[in-house]
Amino acid sequence: MKKSARKVLTLVAASAMVLVMTAACAAPAPSPPPAAQAPADAAPADTPTGAAGVNDDRVFTIATVVKLTGVGWFDRMEEGVNRFAAETGHDAFQTGHITADPAEQVRIIEDLIAQGVDAIAVVPNSTASLEGVLARAMDAGIVVISHEATDIQNAHFNIEAFTNEDYGALFMRTLGELMGGEGTYTAFVGSLTATSHNEWVDASIAYQEANFPNMVNVAGRNESAEDPVVAYNRTLELLRTYPDLRGFQGSAGSDVAGIGRAIEELGLVNETFVVGTSIPSVAGQFLESGAIDMIAFWDPADAGFAMNELALRVLRGEEIYDGMSLTAAGYQNMTLVDGMFFFGNASVAVTVDNMHEYPF
Amino acid sequence: MSIGAGLRKFTKSSEFYVLLAVVLLCAVIGMRNPAFLTVFTGLDLLRASIVPGIMVFAVMLGIIAGGIDVSFPAIAVSSMFLTARLFEYLEWTGPVAVPILMSVAIGTALGTVNGLIIAFFKLPAFIVTLGTSHLFHGMLVWSIGARPVNRLPPTMDAFSRAEIFRITGETHSSAVPVTFWFLLGTIVVVYFILNYTMLGRGIYAIGGDRVSAERAGFNVRGITIFVYAFIGFASGLAGIVHTIQSRASFPVELIGSELLIIAAAVLGGTHIGGGKGTVLGSILGLALITISRNSLIMMGIPATAQMFVVGLIIVAGTGMSAYQAMRRENKLPRILDTAGGGVVAGK
Numbered sequence: 001m002k003k004s005a006r007k008v009l010t011l012v013a014a015s016a017m018v019l020v021m022t023a024a025c026a027a028p029a030p031s032p033p034p035a036a037q038a039p040a041d042a043a044p045a046d047t048p049t050g051a052a053g054v055n056d057d058r059v060f061t062i063a064t065v066v067k068l069t070g071v072g073w074f075d076r077m078e079e080g081v082n083r084f085a086a087e088t089g090h091d092a093f094q095t096g097h098i099t100a101d102p103a104e105q106v107r108i109i110e111d112l113i114a115q116g117v118d119a120i121a122v123v124p125n126s127t128a129s130l131e132g133v134l135a136r137a138m139d140a141g142i143v144v145i146s147h148e149a150t151d152i153q154n155a156h157f158n159i160e161a162f163t164n165e166d167y168g169a170l171f172m173r174t175l176g177e178l179m180g181g182e183g184t185y186t187a188f189v190g191s192l193t194a195t196s197h198n199e200w201v202d203a204s205i206a207y208q209e210a211n212f213p214n215m216v217n218v219a220g221r222n223e224s225a226e227d228p229v230v231a232y233n234r235t236l237e238l239l240r241t242y243p244d245l246r247g248f249q250g251s252a253g254s255d256v257a258g259i260g261r262a263i264e265e266l267g268l269v270n271e272t273f274v275v276g277t278s279i280p281s282v283a284g285q286f287l288e289s290g291a292i293d294m295i296a297f298w299d300p301a302d303a304g305f306a307m308n309e310l311a312l313r314v315l316r317g318e319e320i321y322d323g324m325s326l327t328a329a330g331y332q333n334m335t336l337v338d339g340m341f342f343f344g345n346a347s348v349a350v351t352v353d354n355m356h357e358y359p360f
Numbered sequence: 361m362s363i364g365a366g367l368r369k370f371t372k373s374s375e376f377y378v379l380l381a382v383v384l385l386c387a388v389i390g391m392r393n394p395a396f397l398t399v400f401t402g403l404d405l406l407r408a409s410i411v412p413g414i415m416v417f418a419v420m421l422g423i424i425a426g427g428i429d430v431s432f433p434a435i436a437v438s439s440m441f442l443t444a445r446l447f448e449y450l451e452w453t454g455p456v457a458v459p460i461l462m463s464v465a466i467g468t469a470l471g472t473v474n475g476l477i478i479a480f481f482k483l484p485a486f487i488v489t490l491g492t493s494h495l496f497h498g499m500l501v502w503s504i505g506a507r508p509v510n511r512l513p514p515t516m517d518a519f520s521r522a523e524i525f526r527i528t529g530e531t532h533s534s535a536v537p538v539t540f541w542f543l544l545g546t547i548v549v550v551y552f553i554l555n556y557t558m559l560g561r562g563i564y565a566i567g568g569d570r571v572s573a574e575r576a577g578f579n580v581r582g583i584t585i586f587v588y589a590f591i592g593f594a595s596g597l598a599g600i601v602h603t604i605q606s607r608a609s610f611p612v613e614l615i616g617s618e619l620l621i622i623a624a625a626v627l628g629g630t631h632i633g634g635g636k637g638t639v640l641g642s643i644l645g646l647a648l649i650t651i652s653r654n655s656l657i658m659m660g661i662p663a664t665a666q667m668f669v670v671g672l673i674i675v676a677g678t679g680m681s682a683y684q685a686m687r688r689e690n691k692l693p694r695i696l697d698t699a700g701g702g703v704v705a706g707k
Binding site: 068069070071072075098099100189192219220221222223227228229233234236237238239240241243244254257261265266267281282284285 | 393395396398400401404408411497501505506507508510511521531532533534535602605606607608610611612613615616654655657658662663664666
């Protein structure tokens with residue numbers, strides 16, 4: 001009796017596993033083909049709008065690999081990728097891992113090489129750890145476009161929404177004016193290996209030294225691990241260590257939320273000034289309470305669109321030149337540096353007054 | 361036992377060495393920055409230890425029972441995010457207890473799944489939970505997607521601001537949130553189970569020697585299921601407290617915290633092979649990890665060096681208690697050397 005019960009249990013468990021595995025294998029498979037087929041039918045009609053009138057009806061597969069999925073930022077980028085797919089008829093999709101792990105990004109890109117996609121647009125977690133796999137992708141004839149990676153070597157082109165110098169200076173111009181050019185400030189980065197975050201902070205500190213000589217940076221830069229609870233705990237610790245700390249600059253989208261919550265709880269909303277990269281859905285409640293004073297960002301949807309648009313132009317063998325337009329807003333007059341680094345003019349500064357214009 | 365004898369016994373325990381490490385660390389930080397030695401630091405650290413703490417004591421229970429559970433962050437994030445999304449969808453305005461109970465129930469259910477697999481198939485907990493950890497987290501993201509919850513329902517939001525007490529100084533102010541009771545409750549429950557119940561005896565027994573425990577009449581299967589269900593229960597609680605503390609819920613948080621949590625339990629003298637471990641030890645282990653994770657800025661250690669220093673503290677801390685355990689073992693009579701008079705010599 002007991003033995004047979006266990007046999008039944010084993011059987012049930014085994015069949016459940018088989019079922020889950022077939023379901024897991026079957027589930028992702030059907031989704032790409034319809035996406036590829038449906039636009040393919042519509043492609044001839046749509047092609048002229050997306051590709052500036054070039055007569056080329058090949059349909060390309062373009063994968064956008066993001067730092068991590070499940071955060072508002074990259075959900076918004078996916079909207080841009082989907083818009084590109086809908087407007088041009090190409091098979092463009094976004095993928096990524098649920099954690100910001102460089103090793104997972106390598107694995108995803110290896111899968112894409114094996115699948116034989118035509119182009120990869122990537123937002124690296126760590127540029128250095130992706131160089132090898134991106135080199136293999138290029139060897140396999142795949143067009144590689146990166147974003148937020150000004151030190152990358154193994155890519156055809158890199159796109160930045162703006163120069164990191166301009167963007168870092170934007171924060172310090174605002175923070176310096178809010179603080180009246182006096183007092184101490186500190187800065188957060190999502191990770192000490194995130195190139196863009198560190199370049200923004202470098203530029204902010206340089207701008208402060210040049211324009212607000214009476215301001216003092218303390219604690220260099222702090223690491224939040226892109227977790228608002230870590231940013232919150234660090235802020236409390238910083239304020240204990242430096243009781244007269246008045247200015248905060250965040251880099252990861254959730255940094256200012258963690259900082260803002262600490263500022264609110266300590267009742268320092270009026271005494272402190274917080275600026276940083278974020279999006280209204282994350283920072284909105286703190287912009288309303290006054291804990292955060294200004295956030296800036298570039299619209300990830302436009303960046304996603306621009307990356308895919310550039311990949312498409314390269315795939316079609318079109319001319320790539322300084323001053324070209326990649327259709328998306330803020331990317332219509334691109335500056336090309338060193339033959340592979342494109343810079344747009346797409347930063348958006350938001351305060352409590354205009355946050356409702358950006359519902360994401 | 362007199363107080364003096366008790367104290368002497370304590371100085372020989374591994375807890376004593378962890379306590380020494382905590383005091384030493386505090387002294388070093390305090391010397392570098394006197395601002396560390398204030399009540400505000402204490403309260404901030406207390407608050408930072410709530411979520412990891414709830415998980416440490418549950419995981420300790422599992423390690424004592426001879427199994428290393430690594431799925432608790434996945435259970436915590438699954439319970440909290442599922443709950444947050446559901447109550448956001450419901451536009452919940454009812455009592456905050458309902459989402460908390462919901463998260464705890466999800467956690468307990470997932471933990472029971474672990475327990476059933478481990479107990480019935482007699483598989484190592486580490487292997488099973490490595491698998492279920494991906495299973496649970498993957499199922500979460502696959503089923504309900506990964507869009508974060510940026511604003512909690514109003515009653516949960518209000519609860520996140522509820523405080524037991526707050527101390528306000530000239531430049532700083534610090535509070536112990538109401539969620540601290542959850543940590544205290546977990547500690548009391550685990551202490552009671554381990555020290556005053558037959559279940560607790562059984563947990564130590566099956567961690568020490570599973571076969572002997574079975575022969576001694578312990579319901580090994582039942583106890584195993586209970587242990588993993590309890591880890592699930594505590595993870596569900598820790599998850600929802602994390603969401604309440606964040607005032608938002610992201611499906612990627614907490615993942616990756618498992619090793620530091622296990623390190624806290626092991627630092628406190630919990631034997632990684634099972635059968636040994638105390639609540640006091642884990643409190644000290646938790647203190648050591650929390651202080652080293654949250655006080656390095658005060659010491660002026662730059663962010664680039666912080667991970668290195670945390671690793672150093674863990675290695676030094678486990679080294680100290682392992683050294684003490686080794687010395688204790690060397691003092692035990694060797695059965696072979698003292699054959700015949702061994703029992704007498706050992707007294």
